[in-house]
């Protein structure tokens with residue numbers, strides 16, 4: 611199965627962002643015929659403060675009902691091309707709160723997964739820039755998984771990548787490939803992005819599928835930069851596809867035989883379970 615990670619440079623113009631996403635997905639489908647395409651985190655709007663996010667937000671419909679512009683665009687692309695479309699994340703209008711929410715549509719246009727980002731990015735970056743995602747969004751608490759072409763996928767978003775326990779749990783729940791759509795900051799991404807994705811691939815023996823935003827955007831009058839370098843890592847930790855700078859995409863072949871070979875040669879899950887005696891003793 612071929613998977614394309616789409617790299618965007620979205621801002622706070624939702625219509626322009628939808629057009630950019632559509633153009634890149636169509637180009638990737640035309641060139642590489644992927645079975646799944648994945649968009650970055652909040653691909654419909656990045657920056658512009660709370661007002662811009664609220665304006666871009668969509669109330670998610672009941673299954674089968676009509677959704678907003680981004681929802682219907684994703685559904686239409688999946689159905690038109692007969693592929694799985696992983697919509698990175700859009701901004702969900704949850705009524706009182708907004709959520710940073712992944713939508714996934716199967717090849718027939720059916721919504722197959724919905725995931726609200728669990729870990730919220732409230733940090734101070736090395737350059738002193740403060741981020742408080744919890745001031746913008748509520749956090750999720752439900753896991754989301756789906757199957758595509760016989761491969762078991764799990765949904766995560768961006769900052770989640772720093773919490774190995776979530777990824778270990780997803781591996782125990784049968785994940786073979788984990789999606790990590792992101793807006794990694796330039797400040798943290800230059801040092802941590804590839805290391806974190808390769809580490810999660812190595813310790814869960816899953817494919818890491820990480821579509822990311824690239825470039826600068828405006829946040830309450832200040833310019834901010836996101837790192838890009840969208841990539842796919844295999845279950846051994848090799849980076850098997852990666853974007854350069856700018857917008858575009860990268861495509862990798864997800865081969866279940868690689869997953870099986872890595873896991874057979876180094877049965878981490880079984881060894882972890884066999885050696886759990888220390889957990890009780892240590893009160894871990």
Ligand SMILES: O=C(O)CNC(=O)[C@H](CS)NC(=O)CCC(=O)C(=O)O
Nearest residue numbers: 652731741743768769793794795798
């Ligand atoms: O702002 C929005 O609308 C969407 N949310 C994001 O883009 C969030 C909060 S700014 N970004 C991250 O989580 C970056 C994580 C990161 O860079 C790291 O873990 O180092």
